[in-house]
Amino acid sequence: MSAQRTEETGAGARDGRVERGNRTRRLVLRHTVDIASVEGLEALSVGRIATELGLSKSGVFALFGSKEELQLSTIRAAARIFTDEVIVPVQDLPAGADKVWRLCASWLAYSQGRVFPGGCFFSGVFAEFDARVGAVHDALVRTQDAWLGQIEEYVQQAREAGELTPDTDAAQVAFELAALMEAANAHSVLHRDTRAYELARKGVVARLRAAAADPSFVRGLD
Structure with a gap:
């Protein structure tokens, strides 16, 4: 086998290992985000994840290296x-009060739809x-700051x-x-009752209309 072919074969093998590692990492993180949303980040461990997914403990450890890194990777995922x-x-909607409303509605749908089994x-x-x-x-902290x-x-x-009054305190409204x-989210998860989402939607619309230069700028639930 020529040196060039040997090098290509080696590169292909490395690429295959990298792709397998990436697939395993995605599999692990999809599992850990679900666990953490219900039981918390402290419930995560390399041994538990390996057992539940039928993977080797050494293989999972090689991907993350520590429990803390597993937790941090779960947060990023x-x-x-x-x-x-x-x-x-x-994100591509035109700026205005309706965009603020739709962002909030998107969050409420994400929580109510249980994208994560434990709610948000x-x-x-x-x-x-x-x-x-x-x-x-x-x-x-960085994640919460980014959302707010x-x-x-x-x-x-x-x-x-011009859709909210000039004296609107953006930080306060946010x-x-x-x-x-x-x-x-907290009420729904605790009580297993979705009525709180409708109350929140009404509350969001009312708060935005109170700050609006013209209440018609916030279509909301209409």
Whole structure:
């Protein structure tokens, strides 16, 4: 076998191993986000994941290296799913009050539709790590800040577009809207009752209409 063919064969084998590793990583993370949404990030362990998925413990460990990295990778995977489900469907809409409403409606649909079996993935793990220190806590802080920042950005854009009053406090409105959504998720998960989502939708619409330059800018539930 020529040196060139040997090199190509070796490269092909490496590429095959990389792709298998990537597939296994995706399989593991789809499983860990579901577990963590119900039981928390501390419920994750290399041994448990290997057993439940029929993988070797050494193979799973090679992919992540530690429990903390498994937790951090799970957070990143959940954030990608969240972005695809909640933000991407509305990100190209024109700026305005209706875009803020649709972002909130997208979040409520994501929670109510149980994209993660435990409801919103982040609502549970925020409570789990809020009083701790370390890399996992810091990753969750960045995730929450990014979400609140996204709502605030859309509120600011709506104000600049003239659809919310000039004195609208974007940070305050974003905080209130997020609180309504999180309350709906917590109530629904605890009580196994979806009525809280309708209450939250009405609350979001009412808050945006109160800040709107013209209430007709917020079509909401009409």
